[in-house]
Structures are given as C-alpha cells and as structure tokens.
Amino acid sequence: MAADVGLPAATGELTYNGYTFGSTMLVRNVSAVPVYNDNTTEVKYVRYSLTVEDVLAVTDAEAESDSRGTGVLLNNAYSRLLDPGKPLYYVDKGFRDFTINTGSDAFDVVYGPLPQMLEYQPIGNNRACRIVWQIVVHLARCLNSADEGLAAFGYGVTWALDTEGMTTRTINGYLEIAGSRNGDGIFESADSYRERILISSLPGFRRSQTYSLSADYRKLTWTITDTEIPSPFGFPTNVVDMQATHTISSSTRGAAFQNWNCTLSGTVKTPFNLPKSIAWTAIQSVLGDRIRRVGENALTQTQNEDDGEKPKKSQYLITSVSISEDIYSFVTRFSVGYTIYGAKLEEIFVKSGLWRRPPGSFSEWQATMSDVFGARGFANLFHDESDVIIIDLCGNQDIPPIEMFSTKTEPSDFLVAFPLNKCPEPESSWMEYSLELNIKSDNGTIVHRVLEQDDLPKTSENVPDGFDPGQEAGLFFDGTQPSMYVQQTGGPKYEVFITGHAVRVGHKIPLPRIKKIAGREVTETTQDVSQKIIENKGCAIYAAKWTIGYVIDKPPDQLIEFPYDPAANKGKLEEDGE
Incomplete structure (x- = not known):
C-alpha cells in the first residue's frame, strides 16, 4: 500500500490497468505533440506523454510478514503499469481528462496507451521507494476524441x-x-x-x-x-486486349483488281470472369463490321454511268477460319480469310473497310x-x-x-454461332476467268511435188566424214531438181478456237458461245470441255476448262474484238446460261 509521507495530497484520479496511484502521486509533466500526415497538411493525431511519480512504502507489520518489503508492491506495479493497450482513467488532474479503452469513451488510435518506462529509486532500504512512470496516449486532435476511421x-x-x-x-x-x-x-x-x-x-x-x-x-x-x-481505336467490349491485322491483296491473274483476298488475323485476351469463347464475339464484331462494307456501292451513280456500267453490289465468301486457344491462359489466336468479289481498285478501300474505325469506343470498353x-x-x-x-x-x-x-469464382462457358457463308450474286461470283481467242486461216493453196524417176545424185563420193573442204559457203540450189506445182482450191477457210478456264463460287460455269464474230456467221465444229467442283465452303466452288472450235462462212471484214471476261465485266459474249 502507498504510505503518506507528508507530500501535498493529490486531487483527481489516475488508474491504469487496474493500478490506482495514491494521494502521494505527483504529475511531473504532460506534453501534447501533434503528429502530421506525410505531406504535413493536417494533424493525424496528438501524441500525449504523461509522466508521474509516486512513493511506495510498507508498514512495520507488512515488513515483518514479508521480508521483500516494497518488492511486493513493485511486482504489482510492473505487471500492470507496463502492459500496453489497457484502460486508462486520468481525470481532474488539471489537464485534459483521459478515459481511454474503457469501452465507454475514446480508444487510443495507435493501439495504446503505450507505457514508456517505470523507474525505481529506493529511499528507505526496502521499506520505501520512489517510482517514475511514463505513458504515451494517441488521441484525435478534436475534443470529441474520434477513435476510428x-x-x-x-x-x-x-x-x-x-x-x-x-x-x-x-x-x-x-x-x-x-x-x-x-x-x-x-x-x-x-x-x-x-x-x-x-x-x-x-x-x-x-x-x-x-x-x-x-x-x-x-x-x-x-x-x-x-x-x-x-491504339487509335477502342477494343471490343468485355475483352482485356485485342490485336488484329487486316490484309487485302489481289493477283494479276484472272479477275485482277476485281476479286480480293482478305485476311483478318490477331489475338484476343479475355478476362477471367467471362467465358473464353467471348473472344469469338469480339472477332465477329470486327469481322462483321468490315464484311458489311462489302455491299456498299463505293462509286457514285455518276461515276458508274461515266464508266458505262450499272452500279454493282460486291459480295464476299469466307474461305478459311483458324482459331487457336491457349488452354491454360486467356489468349485466343485467330485468322479468318475471305474473298471479296466484284470490287474495283478505286472501291476496295471502302468495301474492305480498311482503315475504318471498328465498332465500339474506349469509353464503352472501359465500362466493361x-x-x-x-x-x-x-x-x-x-x-x-x-x-x-x-x-x-x-x-x-x-x-x-x-x-x-478470396471470393474468386470460375466463369461459366457458352457456345457462339458461326456465320454461314452466303453465296454471292452471279455477277460477283467469279474467282477466275481466262478466255483466249485463236484464229486459223487456210487460203486453199496446195503445193504438189513431183518425184524423180532416177535416184538422186550423191553430193560427194570420195571424201572423208565431215564437211567437204571444197564446198563453197552460201546457199546452193541444184537447178536439175524437178519443179513444184502450186494450185489454188475453190476458196479460203477460216477457223476460230476459244480456249479458256474459269473458277466460280456458288454458280455453275456456262460455256462461252460465239454466234457471230467480226460480223460473220459461225458454225461450231469441235468441243472439248471438262467441269468439276473443286471445293465447298458453304457454297460450291466450280471449275471448268474448254476448247471450242468454229468455222466462219466468209472472211471477216472488220476488227475482231477482245474476248469477253465476265470477271472483269468487259466485252460481249453469249453464254449458255446456268
């Protein structure tokens, strides 16, 4: 127990963790230090430091019953006064009252109160001692002692x-x-x-x-x-990343700069919370936007009329699809090939959608x-x-x-439909067309050679193998040879042959027919034709080749036109029809 040694009686109360200081307790010092935030713009809390001293003493009777003297009192003080985070009750001491961690008032905001030291000084052998105790409290600057948030x-x-x-x-x-x-x-x-x-x-x-x-x-x-x-363009919605390359090309054969081979390829990275097959939805959004442009009439009506042509609707055919999934990641690789039919060079940039902004925006993508x-x-x-x-x-x-x-859940899966090919219109269905026109003229001249009755003379008899060193250079004509007889038949003969091959999507290939050429009537004489289906991409792809011969009743008296090419939409030629 604390003994009265004649010091002025203390007012108020100081209790920490169940240890109550006696009337001999004196407050040495109380300091309040503001602790600022990292950018020193506001006080996070105030660090209060409380230092007090007290005198402990035992009576004669207590000393006789327990030789440890003040040690008994100090053991209790140490066990209670050095345990952090316990209730602190400090009132009526001439400073701000602290009622901390009691459950009815404020809590220390740095897991305190935090005892800092307990100092012991004997003043009467083991019968009396002076202790100094310091504790730190962290409280909000405001008087309502906000202790959370x-x-x-x-x-x-x-x-x-x-x-x-x-x-x-x-x-x-x-x-x-x-x-x-x-x-x-x-x-x-x-x-x-x-x-x-x-x-x-x-x-x-x-x-x-x-x-x-x-x-x-x-x-x-x-x-x-x-x-x-x-990227200048926003990704499709619901994908983390998408990289895509669009390539168009046309060969110099067949329907050059009329038919275009196109490829859309790249990668799609999907998020964890959505099925990986959402990648195909993203691919379709870009692919669908571009192939929808195929049917646009890129040239104006006036431009088409200037070319002597009616506006023509181009069409497309998907020719290949390749999808590659990284099974244990979120990446899907793709390549889709398709062909655009019936698009001029000056139209293809519009009809292919090249450089066109794909659907969606960064704001729409960000929202997902x-x-x-x-x-x-x-x-x-x-x-x-x-x-x-x-x-x-x-x-x-x-x-x-x-x-x-963690509340992580695995995504479900779903299937997506594949777009079916639509067969192109007949005028836009040609993948390749080659037609060659050959004319054979026979003017009716016949050459007769008369056979000699005697053996022909030998050119050299007594010379070794090789050239006769005595033979002079130049052409040698033997005037002793018999003459030839040249005769003319009743009239000349003119034959025309059309040779070619073609590849067409979704429509059979009609054979070219000539009814007149250079203003003259013709009669078919020979025909060598083969046809087959070479592929089926939802639409059958037909191939054919032919050689057809004709004879002209009279010699042509005007310029023969260049053969018809339906893939290029030039010239005139009668067809069988489908």
Whole structure:
C-alpha cells in the first residue's frame, strides 16, 4: 500500500490497468505533440506523454510478514503499469481528462496507451521507494476524441511520356486509419478501405495496381499506374486486349483488281470472369463490321454511268477460319480469310473497310472493365482484421494461420454461332476467268511435188566424214531438181478456237458461245470441255476448262474484238446460261 509521507495530497484520479496511484502521486509533466500526415497538411493525431511519480512504502507489520518489503508492491506495479493497450482513467488532474479503452469513451488510435518506462529509486532500504512512470496516449486532435476511421490520406502523381507521345500516369498514395485494440486483436484493418480509393480510370488507358499493408495494419500504401494504349481505336467490349491485322491483296491473274483476298488475323485476351469463347464475339464484331462494307456501292451513280456500267453490289465468301486457344491462359489466336468479289481498285478501300474505325469506343470498353480495373482483381483477396492476434511473451500464443480471403469464382462457358457463308450474286461470283481467242486461216493453196524417176545424185563420193573442204559457203540450189506445182482450191477457210478456264463460287460455269464474230456467221465444229467442283465452303466452288472450235462462212471484214471476261465485266459474249 502507498504510505503518506507528508507530500501535498493529490486531487483527481489516475488508474491504469487496474493500478490506482495514491494521494502521494505527483504529475511531473504532460506534453501534447501533434503528429502530421506525410505531406504535413493536417494533424493525424496528438501524441500525449504523461509522466508521474509516486512513493511506495510498507508498514512495520507488512515488513515483518514479508521480508521483500516494497518488492511486493513493485511486482504489482510492473505487471500492470507496463502492459500496453489497457484502460486508462486520468481525470481532474488539471489537464485534459483521459478515459481511454474503457469501452465507454475514446480508444487510443495507435493501439495504446503505450507505457514508456517505470523507474525505481529506493529511499528507505526496502521499506520505501520512489517510482517514475511514463505513458504515451494517441488521441484525435478534436475534443470529441474520434477513435476510428481515416486518420490520413494523400498521394503524389508522376507523368511519363515516351518517344511516341504516349503517357503513363503513376499515382503513389497512402491512407492511414486509427488503430484501436480489440482485446488481443484489432477493430479494423486499413485494407478494408481499399475500395474507398476512388481514382477514375482514363479512357484509352490500361490500369495496374499495387497495394501494401503495413505490419501494424494501420497504413495502406498503393501505386496505381495508368498506361496509355497505343491504339487509335477502342477494343471490343468485355475483352482485356485485342490485336488484329487486316490484309487485302489481289493477283494479276484472272479477275485482277476485281476479286480480293482478305485476311483478318490477331489475338484476343479475355478476362477471367467471362467465358473464353467471348473472344469469338469480339472477332465477329470486327469481322462483321468490315464484311458489311462489302455491299456498299463505293462509286457514285455518276461515276458508274461515266464508266458505262450499272452500279454493282460486291459480295464476299469466307474461305478459311483458324482459331487457336491457349488452354491454360486467356489468349485466343485467330485468322479468318475471305474473298471479296466484284470490287474495283478505286472501291476496295471502302468495301474492305480498311482503315475504318471498328465498332465500339474506349469509353464503352472501359465500362466493361470495372472488374479488371477494380481494387481487388478477380481473386478478390483481402485482409480480415479477425485474423490478427497481438502476440507477446506473456501470452504463450502460437503463430496464427494467415488467411487472405478470396471470393474468386470460375466463369461459366457458352457456345457462339458461326456465320454461314452466303453465296454471292452471279455477277460477283467469279474467282477466275481466262478466255483466249485463236484464229486459223487456210487460203486453199496446195503445193504438189513431183518425184524423180532416177535416184538422186550423191553430193560427194570420195571424201572423208565431215564437211567437204571444197564446198563453197552460201546457199546452193541444184537447178536439175524437178519443179513444184502450186494450185489454188475453190476458196479460203477460216477457223476460230476459244480456249479458256474459269473458277466460280456458288454458280455453275456456262460455256462461252460465239454466234457471230467480226460480223460473220459461225458454225461450231469441235468441243472439248471438262467441269468439276473443286471445293465447298458453304457454297460450291466450280471449275471448268474448254476448247471450242468454229468455222466462219466468209472472211471477216472488220476488227475482231477482245474476248469477253465476265470477271472483269468487259466485252460481249453469249453464254449458255446456268
């Protein structure tokens, strides 16, 4: 028990962790130091330091019954006054009253109160001693002693620009909360405030995030990096990333610069929370937008009339599809080939959709990326304050299991329809067409050679093998040979042959027919034709080749026109029809 040694009687009360100081207690010092946030703009809390001294003494009877004297009193003082985070009751001492961790008033915001020291000085052998005790309390600056919620928040921004003018914005920030004890645990973790960090993502930027929780669970530091996407166009919705290449080409054979081979290829990366087959939806959105342009009439009515042609609707045929899935990642690779029929060079850039903005925008894409850009990601890991156990040597505790909770769920799957080919219109169905016109003229001249009755003379008799060294250079005509007889028949004969081959989509190939040529009537004499189906891509692809001969009744008296080419839409030629 504390003894009265004649010091002035103290007023009020000081009790910590069940230890009550006696009337001999004196307050040596009370200080209040504001603790600022990292950018020194506001006070997080005030650090109060309380230093008191007291005198402990035992009576004669107590000393006789227990030779330890003041040691008995000090053991009680040490066990109670050096245990952190316990209730503190400090009232009517001429300073701000503290009623902390009692359950009815404020809580220390840094897991305190925190005892700093207990000093012992004997003043009468083991019968009396002086003790000095210091404790630190952390309270809000406001008098209502707010002891929960945010204590500090701040951030800084860095902008980095690359050589192409693309920007990377990095935001480094922190938040700090009041840390109050809940028995051997804590009331809340700073990680529970992560969703409150509301920094809008930028259209056309990707976001990466890093969060770090301090060991006392009161401070969460974070880095949010927004990197500009080097693309002029927004991705399709519901995909994390998409890279696509569109290629068009035309050969110099057949329907040159009328038929165009096109390929759309690339990769799609899907998010975790959606089926991977959503990649095909993204592919279809880009592919469908481009092939829809095929039917557009790129030339104006006036331009077509100037060319002497009616406006023609081009069409397409999908010729190949290749889809490659990375089974254990989120990447799908694709390549879709198709052919555009009946598009002139000056039209193809419109009809192919080349350089055209694909559907969607960065704002629409960003609206579907809330889970991707969210503060928890798809794993949804979080720190739970109920897992925290404050450990010390006196508690005899073991290391508790560390649970980082997750509500991650696997996505479902679904099937997507494949677009069927639509056979092109007849005038746009030609993949290749080659036609050659050959004319054979026979003017009716006949040459007769009369045979000699005698053997022909030998040119040289007594010379070795090889040339006769005496033979003179130049042409030699033997005037002794018999004459030839040249006669003319009744009239000349003119024959015409058309030779060619063709490949056509969705329609059979009619044979070319000549009824007149250069104003003259013709009669068919020979025909050599073969036809077959070489492929079927939803529409049959036909191939044919032919050689057809004709004879002309009279010699032509005008220029013979260039053969008809339906793939190029030039010339005139009668067809069988389908």
